[in-house]
Amino acid sequence: xxxxxxxxxxxxxxxxxxxxxxxxxxxxxxxxxxxxxxxxxxxxxxxxxxxxxxxxxxxxxxxxxxxxxxxxxxxxxxxxxxxxxxxxxxxxxxxxxxxxxxxxxx
Amino acid sequence: xxxxxxxxxxxxxxxxxxxxxxxxxxxxxxxxxxxxxxxxxxxxxxxxxxxxxxxxxxxxxxxxxxxxxxxxxxxxxxxxxxxxxxxxxxxxxxxxxxxxxxxxxxxxxxxxxxxxxxxxxxxxxxxxxxxxxxxxxxxxxxxxxxxxxxxxxxxxxxxxxxxxxxxxxxxxxxxxxxxxxxxxxxxxxxxxxxxxxxxxxxxxxxxxxxxxxxxxxxxxxxxxxxxxxxxxxxxxxxxxxxxxxxxxxxxxxxxxxxxxxxxxxxxxxxxxxxxxxxxxxxxxxxxxxxxxxxxxxxxxxxxxxxxxxxxxxxxxxxxxxxxxxxxxxxxxxxxxxxxxxxxxxxxxxxxxxxxxxxxxxxxxxxxxxxxxxxxxxxxxxxxxxxxxxxxxxxxxxxxxxxxxxxxxxxxxxxxxxxxxxxxxxxxxxxxxxxxxxxxxxxxxxxxxxxxxxxxxxxxxxxxxxxxxxxxxxxxxxxxxxxxxxxxxxxxxxxxxxxxxxxxxxxxxxxxxxxxxxxxxxxxxxxxxxxxxxxxxxxxxxxxxxxxxxxxxxxxxxxxxxxxxxxxxxxxxxxxxxxxxxxxxxxxxxxxxxxxxxxxxxxxxxxxxxxxxxxxxxxxxxxxxxxxxxxxxxxxxxxxxxxxxxxxxxxxxxxxxxxxxxxxxxxxxxxxxxxxxxxxxxxxxxxxxxxxxxxxxxxxxxxxxxxxxxxxxxxxxxxxxxxxxxxxxxxxxxxxxxxxxxxxxxxxxxxxxxxxxxxxxxxxxxxxxxxxxxxxxxxxxxxxxxxxxxxxxxxxxxxxxxxxxxxxxxxxxxxxxxxxxxxxxxxxxxxxxxxxxxxxxxxxxxxxxxxxxxxxx
Numbered sequence: 001x002x003x004x005x006x007x008x009x010x011x012x013x014x015x016x017x018x019x020x021x022x023x024x025x026x027x028x029x030x031x032x033x034x035x036x037x038x039x040x041x042x043x044x045x046x047x048x049x050x051x052x053x054x055x056x057x058x059x060x061x062x063x064x065x066x067x068x069x070x071x072x073x074x075x076x077x078x079x080x081x082x083x084x085x086x087x088x089x090x091x092x093x094x095x096x097x098x099x100x101x102x103x104x105x106x
Numbered sequence: 107x108x109x110x111x112x113x114x115x116x117x118x119x120x121x122x123x124x125x126x127x128x129x130x131x132x133x134x135x136x137x138x139x140x141x142x143x144x145x146x147x148x149x150x151x152x153x154x155x156x157x158x159x160x161x162x163x164x165x166x167x168x169x170x171x172x173x174x175x176x177x178x179x180x181x182x183x184x185x186x187x188x189x190x191x192x193x194x195x196x197x198x199x200x201x202x203x204x205x206x207x208x209x210x211x212x213x214x215x216x217x218x219x220x221x222x223x224x225x226x227x228x229x230x231x232x233x234x235x236x237x238x239x240x241x242x243x244x245x246x247x248x249x250x251x252x253x254x255x256x257x258x259x260x261x262x263x264x265x266x267x268x269x270x271x272x273x274x275x276x277x278x279x280x281x282x283x284x285x286x287x288x289x290x291x292x293x294x295x296x297x298x299x300x301x302x303x304x305x306x307x308x309x310x311x312x313x314x315x316x317x318x319x320x321x322x323x324x325x326x327x328x329x330x331x332x333x334x335x336x337x338x339x340x341x342x343x344x345x346x347x348x349x350x351x352x353x354x355x356x357x358x359x360x361x362x363x364x365x366x367x368x369x370x371x372x373x374x375x376x377x378x379x380x381x382x383x384x385x386x387x388x389x390x391x392x393x394x395x396x397x398x399x400x401x402x403x404x405x406x407x408x409x410x411x412x413x414x415x416x417x418x419x420x421x422x423x424x425x426x427x428x429x430x431x432x433x434x435x436x437x438x439x440x441x442x443x444x445x446x447x448x449x450x451x452x453x454x455x456x457x458x459x460x461x462x463x464x465x466x467x468x469x470x471x472x473x474x475x476x477x478x479x480x481x482x483x484x485x486x487x488x489x490x491x492x493x494x495x496x497x498x499x500x501x502x503x504x505x506x507x508x509x510x511x512x513x514x515x516x517x518x519x520x521x522x523x524x525x526x527x528x529x530x531x532x533x534x535x536x537x538x539x540x541x542x543x544x545x546x547x548x549x550x551x552x553x554x555x556x557x558x559x560x561x562x563x564x565x566x567x568x569x570x571x572x573x574x575x576x577x578x579x580x581x582x583x584x585x586x587x588x589x590x591x592x593x594x595x596x597x598x599x600x601x602x603x604x605x606x607x608x609x610x611x612x613x614x615x616x617x618x619x620x621x622x623x624x625x626x627x628x629x630x631x632x633x634x635x636x637x638x639x640x641x642x643x644x645x646x647x648x649x650x651x652x653x654x655x656x657x658x659x660x661x662x663x664x665x666x667x668x669x670x671x672x673x674x675x676x677x678x679x680x681x682x683x684x685x686x687x688x689x690x691x692x693x694x695x696x697x698x699x700x701x702x703x704x705x706x707x708x709x710x711x712x713x714x715x716x717x718x719x720x721x722x723x724x725x726x727x728x729x730x731x732x733x734x735x736x737x738x739x740x741x742x743x744x745x746x747x748x749x750x751x752x753x754x755x756x757x758x759x760x761x762x763x764x765x766x767x768x769x770x771x772x773x774x775x776x777x778x779x780x781x782x783x784x785x786x787x788x789x790x791x792x793x794x795x796x797x798x799x800x801x802x803x804x805x806x807x808x809x810x811x812x813x814x815x816x817x818x819x820x821x822x823x824x825x826x827x828x829x830x831x832x833x834x835x836x837x838x839x840x841x842x843x844x845x846x847x848x849x850x851x852x853x854x855x856x857x858x859x860x861x862x863x864x865x866x867x868x869x870x871x872x873x874x875x876x877x878x879x880x881x882x883x884x885x886x887x888x889x890x891x892x893x894x895x896x897x898x899x900x901x902x903x904x905x906x907x908x909x910x911x912x913x914x915x916x917x918x919x920x921x922x923x924x925x926x927x928x929x930x931x932x933x934x935x936x937x938x939x940x941x942x943x944x945x946x947x948x949x950x951x952x953x954x955x956x957x958x959x960x961x962x
Binding site: 023024025028040041042045046061064067068069070071072073074 | 109110115128129130131132133134135136137139156157160161164
């Protein structure tokens, strides 16, 4: 099983939730909205590309637009192994957190 | 609405270059527009900039990591290649190591020469007064009349201090049992120590020179006589007279152009520097900071004119020469205390060292491009998997820099090995430590310059190969590359031939000078200085010497004519134009002078004891003097000679000498005047001997008459040869250079032929099978290169001719550059090239074709 970093996990969740609209900026906006922290745009590319390299994401070049200075978008999609690794990580979390909420309350 | 900041976008494009680049640039631009709408354009621009700057650290980290990874790969491949092709690696490294060693040594030498006189605190304010006189081709004559120093110092406010230096004759020093000749002396003004930074360890500028019998000596001289005793204040015998050590200086550093061991004050010399007629004081001045030096020259000239300097009134002008120029301003026969070098030779040798470096680089270029077919597959592969041209260029440059670094390491060993012999030839004391910053920087510079020079062409060429061709096995290079390689071979051999011709011409000029008929016989003549008792008892000395049958003739002169010349303008003859100045070299000689040296008479007679009047009124001139003075049928004509107003000698010309060379052939034949002298207190005794046996007799007589100082002599022919010391040095250095150039070129040629024959093994095999004789195949391979050598000769000849004609202009009497030299050096180059090529070509031609044609 592959352990994901927090950022990788968030990015992977973002791509999953954004569906067809998942590209650099939408992922970035998603993370900014979620965390409330204004990170730099380039900081989401590194986890994205790492996930692509590991085979958890696939990419597709999209249509260019004048607003983007004539450059195309790079869309991301979660692969099967991406879904699997996300599930594994989630169950890992839940297992790890069993009983912890009680301790935190007291 | 505007786009993002142009410069920032440009930077972004420059930095990001991966395949996702487009999407990223697009993304960031999209955000830029969103922000511009929601928060205003300026803030958005600011944000755009910040984004880029924030990403920089990571960018550099990543790219350097990849570069290092690639570099490691390049180095690995380079070493693999070097290992696999040992012969070529050896040729490249050997050639480069030798030539780099050569360059390092020359650079050390040049550095040493340029380091002269840098240690003086006031260095940039020190100048020497030199004289120009267009009429007699004086260009910066290094000495001026003695009285000038004082008046210039007094009357020109911007001159702070003046010091004169003159040569001091050899002295015998005696302290207890230590008796030695000391030749490193000067006569100078004490202000010398104010101008130059020669620290006085003991003694004081004010008091040290008050007594006329005081002397300043160097530390090492003090140690020689006094050992560990305190030398200061001691009395030492100099030429039999007591002098007091009134000052001790630190030893003069080797990189000072003024060198001396002891110094006598000018004040102690009788009549030192009172004569406006004699240009015999080297005069240094210290000027005020911020003075316009150009203006001082005319001021000095004006002062000299006002003090009735006869020469200045006749047209001599004076100017200041900066200290930094003096060491490089070599004169034909400088004073013994000067340490000078001819800048011409610095330039010649540096350029030769550079050319040899170039020859080694050409070897690398040639071998790498010739062997491109071996590397072409690698280039093809790298290109297909996505290497860009810049990367390939970087790879091959890295390879050549690796090679030059390895060569450099080897050359450092070579330098350490060779430096002692170089020091012996050059009389220098160079060191190579590698711990000095500038030496390390120099080595790094050499590594990169050589690596770049050798590597840039192969890198450009190899990286230009088209993967489509090379991977199919086609050779994309074609004829053009072969032609370029030939051009390089021609270039190498032209340089080698030029150096061979240069060596031959220098050798021939040297032979010419040594064997030229000088108009006197210098063999079997010895010269001994007149010292202490010898002068007074000269006649006894002479007659006792002549008792021995081994001694042919004995005579005396006021100075050794071969190393010095004393000039005067005090000559008068019938019909002389009063406004005309005639400069002559004058000699006071004893009877038998001309007979001892076997000089030839043109007309008249020599001095003879049979004529009572000879002592008072006889003169002998040489042909040149008669020619310059324009005297018709000179023998018997009245003539007068005056060293100063009170000492005039009037008489007649009794004989005319045939022109001869009394000094080295660097000097033109000057007008000479001889008169008879019977009264000796200084000068030299010249003795013609029959054989070596006579020497012990002379020694015995010397010791009987003069036990005060040791017997010493020099052979005149050796003295003569010593004047060509510089040319001998040049010949030796050139010999080494020429051999190196030829050797390195041949190494390259050897590599090239061995590769060519390898390439053509099949062709040769087929030719042999079809019945071609061995000799034809050898010719087939050799002729390509031999053609190159012929062309190289044709190029080298005119260049060498012009360069050497320029060099020979240094000599008023010179050999001709004969056609034979050109043909001989061509033959030599041809023979060496043939030898180099034939080994490989014969090997290929005699190989069994079965072996080369077996696989198909």
